[in-house]
Amino acid sequence: MKLSRIVSNQNGVSRRQANQLLAAGRIRVDDSVCLDGQQEVTRFQQVCIDDTVIQQAAPAYYLMLNKPHGYLSATVDDQHPTVMELIEPELRPHLHIGGRLDRASTGLLILSSDGVWSRRLTEPAVKIPKVYRVTTAYAISPETEDRFREGIWFEYEQLRTSPASLEPLGEREVRLTIYEGRYHQVKRMFHAVGNRVTSLHRESMGGLTVDGLEPGSYRHLSAQEVSSIG
Numbered sequence: 001m002k003l004s005r006i007v008s009n010q011n012g013v014s015r016r017q018a019n020q021l022l023a024a025g026r027i028r029v030d031d032s033v034c035l036d037g038q039q040e041v042t043r044f045q046q047v048c049i050d051d052t053v054i055q056q057a058a059p060a061y062y063l064m065l066n067k068p069h070g071y072l073s074a075t076v077d078d079q080h081p082t083v084m085e086l087i088e089p090e091l092r093p094h095l096h097i098g099g100r101l102d103r104a105s106t107g108l109l110i111l112s113s114d115g116v117w118s119r120r121l122t123e124p125a126v127k128i129p130k131v132y133r134v135t136t137a138y139a140i141s142p143e144t145e146d147r148f149r150e151g152i153w154f155e156y157e158q159l160r161t162s163p164a165s166l167e168p169l170g171e172r173e174v175r176l177t178i179y180e181g182r183y184h185q186v187k188r189m190f191h192a193v194g195n196r197v198t199s200l201h202r203e204s205m206g207g208l209t210v211d212g213l214e215p216g217s218y219r220h221l222s223a224q225e226v227s228s229i230g
């Protein structure tokens with residue numbers, strides 16, 4: 001939201017008074033004086049008029065978890081354990097999941113309190129590469145690579161998947177890179193070429209890799225890792 005809106009949303013502060021407060025250098029964003037009412041301010045920033053806080057900074061959490069097999073990418077469930085149970089209780093109410101993994105899938109899962117940031121991970125237009133190690137029930141046919149590069153038609157969504165690339169690792173194992181995060185995307189792509197996924201492990205999303213994290217453990221992302229997603 002624009003800073004002038006945040007200031008003038010306060011009871012009793014008109015638009016005109018907000019501009020006067022700004023011009024007088026009495027508004028601070030995260031402890032720096034800000035004169036520009038047009039500046040965009042997120043809910044993760046603190047705004048003060050003199051020494052009075054008029055917007056508390058919401059906590060910004062950016063975590064990566066190595067999701068173990070059998071955990072649901074959900075906040076609560078009465079049948080299965082959820083990934084939230086692996087996170088310390090104080091953080092749980094603030095977090096949502098950026099790019100779910102199926103219950104049987106393992107690997108990199110991102111949790112954040114910043115929904116705008118985490119949505120970028122799966123938005124097709126942003127084209128962040130997601131790398132999966134995939135094992136299949138049957139030998140991976142030679143046409144698979146071409147079909148995935150051309151894109152697979154998803155009847156339900158009436159769309160073609162973005163070009164994906166394959167690196168063969170064995171007769172029934174590949175490293176697959178895709179640029180979207182559609183519902184059961186990898187399973188549906190293999191299904192479309194007459195195969196079936198038997199195990200799926202997400203190794204990375206953009207520059208974020210899950211290497212070095214034990215299954216079930218998580219860590220906070222560095223500021224550099226957060227900004228690498230934009």
Ligand code: URA
Binds near residue numbers: 103187
């Ligand atoms: N695609 C799938 O089919 N399942 C996942 O868990 C992730 C991507």
